[in-house]
Amino acid sequence: MATAAAQQTARTQPGTGRDGTVGTTDADDAFARAFDAAVAADERIEPRDWMPDAYRATLVRQIAQHAHSEIIGMQPEANWITRAPSLRRKAILMAKVQDEAGHGLYLYSAAETLGTGRDELLDKLHSGRQKYSSIFNYPTLTWADVGAIGWLVDGAAITNQVPLCRCSYGPYARAMVRICKEESFHQRQGYELLLALSKGTPEQHAMAQDAVDRWWWPSLMMFGPPDDESAHSAQSMAWKIKRHSNDELRQRFVDICVPQAESLGLTLPDPDLRWNEERGQHDFGAIDWTEFREVLKGNGPCNEQRITQRRRAHDEGAWVREAAAAHAAKHSRPGAGAPAAPAPTTASADTTGTTGAPQA
């Protein structure tokens, strides 16, 4: 029986094109078999391994959408940094928004290992050719929205992302381990913020309830369309990029949130939500998929504002990228006396998208 190291060598071909192309049909078959065997054995596929073009394209699409969501997701919350009600809350929110920038950077790096540059991905985001999560096209109207986003949006993200720590593509899986740890902090700060409001004055309680009423349904949409309409799910599951279906994860999220809402003293805005003894899970009402599709098409309350702000942040960061490139070039000249710094990529100084006026 081949050792893990031998199997690794069998599916790695130094010098092969980035698209995984190999010279002969026999070699193609051998690499494809090695890839299938590695996925079946729950091994990780690494950047130098041969992989099907469609597997690479699927990963680039998913990782890019994930990275874009992290950096666009900074905007609705950054809207409240200057108006946080205490220094403690401000420090927590700043740390959280900064974490989201970091998540974007880990993910753009993971996409780069597949041969796709950040500038290309950012260009696709800015021109509307790649998407980000529809949730970030909703406005943050009150301070309680910061709590609702942490509890529900980061909570939904964790439910989605914990299984990605076991994704078949190594760099993506490893990025997710750290991201999930930080998302867990985000979820707890949101819960704690809502708890403080819920236990506060009647006005504060009403503000918390209103935020949960507005964010609940969009959070359920974060898991994507129902399984029978999800175009990419079956293949992604076969490749072990995805481990659970959209509906499965959505159900898990609902079951987690119901007792938490009770502890918060808040209600979830769904008259059809009830425990189903037979299934051992909660039943819940129908999701308005028309709204989801409209927001995805660009007709949500803040789509235009988010992209405009993102483009502006990118343009305003140009001088930082140029300075970093000049610095790296200076230190990489022979005899410059300092270790060569890696050439910066275009997004390295430009992930915030949070400068300028309040966003929502």
Ligand SMILES: [Fe+2]
């Ligand atoms: Fe994040």
Ligand SMILES: [Fe+2]
């Ligand atoms: Fe987060």
